[in-house]
Amino acid sequence: MLKLRMGIIGAGRIAQDRHIPAYLQLQEKVEVAAVQDLDQARAEEAAASFNIPHVFYDYRDLFSVVDAVTICTPNKFHAEIAIAAMEAGIHVLCEKPMAITTAECERMLEVSRKNKKVLSVAYHYRYTESAQVAKQAMQEIGDPLVTRIQALRQRKVPGWGVFINKEMQGGGSLIDYGCHFLDLALWLLDGLEPAEVTGTAYNRLSKTPDQINEWGNIDHETFEVDDHVSSYVRFENGASMLFECSWAANIKEDTTHISISGVKGGINVFPFELYQSRQGVLTTTEVMTEDNHKKAAFFQAKNFIESCLGEAELICKPEQTLKVTKLIESIYKSSEIGSSVKLQLGGDES
Numbered sequence: 015m016l017k018l019r020m021g022i023i024g025a026g027r028i029a030q031d032r033h034i035p036a037y038l039q040l041q042e043k044v045e046v047a048a049v050q051d052l053d054q055a056r057a058e059e060a061a062a063s064f065n066i067p068h069v070f071y072d073y074r075d076l077f078s079v080v081d082a083v084t085i086c087t088p089n090k091f092h093a094e095i096a097i098a099a100m101e102a103g104i105h106v107l108c109e110k111p112m113a114i115t116t117a118e119c120e121r122m123l124e125v126s127r128k129n130k131k132v133l134s135v136a137y138h139y140r141y142t143e144s145a146q147v148a149k150q151a152m153q154e155i156g157d158p159l160v161t162r163i164q165a166l167r168q169r170k171v172p173g174w175g176v177f178i179n180k181e182m183q184g185g186g187s188l189i190d191y192g193c194h195f196l197d198l199a200l201w202l203l204d205g206l207e208p209a210e211v212t213g214t215a216y217n218r219l220s221k222t223p224d225q226i227n228e229w230g231n232i233d234h235e236t237f238e239v240d241d242h243v244s245s246y247v248r249f250e251n252g253a254s255m256l257f258e259c260s261w262a263a264n265i266k267e268d269t270t271h272i273s274i275s276g277v278k279g280g281i282n283v284f285p286f287e288l289y290q291s292r293q294g295v296l297t298t299t300e301v302m303t304e305d306n307h308k309k310a311a312f313f314q315a316k317n318f319i320e321s322c323l324g325e326a327e328l329i330c331k332p333e334q335t336l337k338v339t340k341l342i343e344s345i346y347k348s349s350e351i352g353s354s355v356k357l358q359l360g361g362d363e364s
């Protein structure tokens with residue numbers, strides 16, 4: 015195969031702002047051959063803006079003219095469309111989260127293995143320069159002890175699409191935004207298995223009338239997902255993680271913090287810094303990284319395409335992203351039942 019023929023399923027914001035522009039920068043390896051959306055006008059508008067030759071209204075019709083698809087629909091449809099595509103012999107890059115439930119992710123993984131199709135999830139934070147440097151630096155810090163995540167937005171509830179609809183998305187700030195940081199942490203921690211999770215999800219702020227929101231209008235009466243979540247995760251080897259994420263919270267400003275303290279050193283990811291004790295002094299090493307999300311999307315697209323063409327190893331593997339969904343599901347479950355949730359080694363939660 016000389017060039018991969020790409021289909022876009024769901025032609026909304028993330029498709030038009032990130033994925034299609036990234037593919038257009040990789041035209042020697044990929045052509046965007048087709049687009050599909052339930053909203054006919056939106057699919058046609060995307061086709062016209064980006065010069066995409068084929069437009070479809072049923073995603074199954076698109077499969078005959080592509081080798082791979084990028085799924086950019088609401089979360090509810092990720093598993094169904096990914097499975098149908100891989101059964102039809104098509105590689106899949108699915109927007110995050112992989113799916114709403116662990117059971118759906120397991121089925122996606124099974125179908126990918128059975129049909130030998132590439133399956134990846136668009137956890138694009140992994141492809142930022144700081145995250146890539148952090149991954150290399152993990153060998154310097156020895157055994158990881160404590161991971162801290164604060165993925166906090168002060169007033170940024172997505173006011174477009176179906177983001178506050180639980181049935182369509184499976185949740186709010188955690189499954190939509192916090193998921194990126196859980197993925198990043200589990201990837202950096204490389205195989206550490208969460209053993210026990212405690213979590214609490216809130217939405218009282220967004221259910222209060224007349225809230226300020228920087229990302230469009232939201233209806234406090236129909237708001238039914240979480241806007242702020244806290245969690246504590248204990249790993250099987252005794253390491254731990256303090257996690258907090260929000261779309262809306264009464265805080266001074268947005269914060270994007272992820273750091274890991276290990277036995278021999280520590281890292282901060284955004285911006286990257288390495289903390290060590292060397293020759294009797296405490297040191298901080300800084301690296302000149304630029305964390306541009308469009309650039310990260312480019313490297314994500316490149317790695318996915320090259321994996322489909324057999325030219326590169328996939329960076330974001332479905333076995334890993336399944337574990338992110340499992341952790342999210344456990345945090346929600348813990349919040350619902352009001353106590354901790356134990357996860358069995360490589361198996362289901364109890």
Ligand SMILES: NC(=O)c1ccc[n+]([C@@H]2O[C@H](COP(=O)([O-])OP(=O)(O)OC[C@H]3O[C@@H](n4cnc5c(N)ncnc54)[C@H](O)[C@@H]3O)[C@@H](O)[C@H]2O)c1
Pocket residue numbers: 023024025026027028029050051052053056073086087088089091109110111136137138174175176190
């Ligand atoms: N990686 C990131 O940082 C990031 C950022 C935003 C959104 N996302 C993810 O991308 C996905 C879409 O988000 P968005 O912001 O583009 O939303 P959006 O509402 O702008 O676009 C979604 C599109 O999907 C279409 N659609 C709905 N159901 C469909 C179906 N069954 N088949 C085909 N099309 C369907 C809608 O008509 C709409 O055009 C979500 O899964 C979201 O979590 C990821």
